[in-house]
Amino acid sequence: MISVENLTKRYREVTAVENVSFRCEPGTVTGFLGPNGAGKSTTMRMICGLTPPTTGTATVKGVPYRRISNPGRHVGVLLDAAAQHSGRTGRETLALTAQILGVDQKRVGQMLDRVGLSTKAAKRRVGGYSLGMRQRLGIAQALLGDPSVLILDEPANGLDPEGIHWMRSMLRDFADRGGTVLLSSHLLLEVEAVADRFVVIAGGRVAAQGAKDELLTQPTGVVVRALDGAALQSALAQAGLSARPDGQGAFVVDAPAEAVGRAAAATGTVLLELRQASGGGLEELFLSLINPSPADAPTVAAPAPQETLR
Numbered sequence: 001m002i003s004v005e006n007l008t009k010r011y012r013e014v015t016a017v018e019n020v021s022f023r024c025e026p027g028t029v030t031g032f033l034g035p036n037g038a039g040k041s042t043t044m045r046m047i048c049g050l051t052p053p054t055t056g057t058a059t060v061k062g063v064p065y066r067r068i069s070n071p072g073r074h075v076g077v078l079l080d081a082a083a084q085h086s087g088r089t090g091r092e093t094l095a096l097t098a099q100i101l102g103v104d105q106k107r108v109g110q111m112l113d114r115v116g117l118s119t120k121a122a123k124r125r126v127g128g129y130s131l132g133m134r135q136r137l138g139i140a141q142a143l144l145g146d147p148s149v150l151i152l153d154e155p156a157n158g159l160d161p162e163g164i165h166w167m168r169s170m171l172r173d174f175a176d177r178g179g180t181v182l183l184s185s186h187l188l189l190e191v192e193a194v195a196d197r198f199v200v201i202a203g204g205r206v207a208a209q210g211a212k213d214e215l216l217t218q219p220t221g222v223v224v225r226a227l228d229g230a231a232l233q234s235a236l237a238q239a240g241l242s243a244r245p246d247g248q249g250a251f252v253v254d255a256p257a258e259a260v261g262r263a264a265a266a267t268g269t270v271l272l273e274l275r276q277a278s279g280g281g282l283e284e285l286f287l288s289l290i291n292p293s294p295a296d297a298p299t300v301a302a303p304a305p306q307e308t309l310r
């Protein structure tokens, strides 16, 4: 179990993380989502005791990470796959970690197999690895101590579609056997298939969190697209409807489809698409949270740690 309570991190004038709270329970995969610069890595670094919080606390299995003795036997961490020593081979990297953790060297070969790094690849220096191979090695390293908690920052970066599929199955299996997984990504689709819960962070604050099903049933308005986007925006504004771009040329509007259609008709705006946003899964929810309209911004960013959208 991972517990994060009111974590805040300030760097001089920059507030990287503000009042973030959430829990990750055994048997679940929690997707930690947010755009670049949202505060994911800073939060994960605070959980792992690498960055001291300005205020707030984080515990893993009930204790602060830095107080866990031989933490690699309890918590597998992969924060930066590119940070591995480039002069060692993959096998040497794992052998050294096994020695430090005090686990049987037999696990080195087992973990290489588990992450799909061949004997030949394991004999090569890490400096020559692709990012995807480094991610696999990093995951093998995280799993080496047979931990019950995994904390992985953007582990899908650099993985090909087969690699992403493999990682999802591995994490699902880990959680199904009682493990706790916290997994960050800036791409919703990467984690949507594997996560049970989501914590969405934007601008350093929790914008939404809850079970996947719960978030999917949240009303998210309608998606509307017009031949002329600027004309549509002005038509919606004239009708007093607040709209936010979905990042793909359309707008998400928190209003019934009829009101949006009438606003367009009143100004002679030609619509190409008008549909319920909820049909699009978490993607639209995620986009609406990270691209709030000015009117929505303060509400979306409100830092009250609830279990559902706010």
Ligand SMILES: Nc1ncnc2c1ncn2[C@@H]1O[C@H](COP(=O)(O)OP(=O)(O)OP(=O)(O)O)[C@@H](O)[C@H]1O
Pocket: 011, 014, 015, 016, 017, 034, 035, 036, 037, 038, 039, 040, 041, 042, 043, 186
């Ligand atoms: N050491 C630091 N000094 C100053 N500002 C920092 C520091 N570390 C992070 N930040 C700032 O804090 C904010 C959050 O950064 P963070 O790396 O946690 O985001 P992220 O969600 O992990 O982004 P990405 O997906 O791009 O890795 C950013 O504005 C970043 O510039």
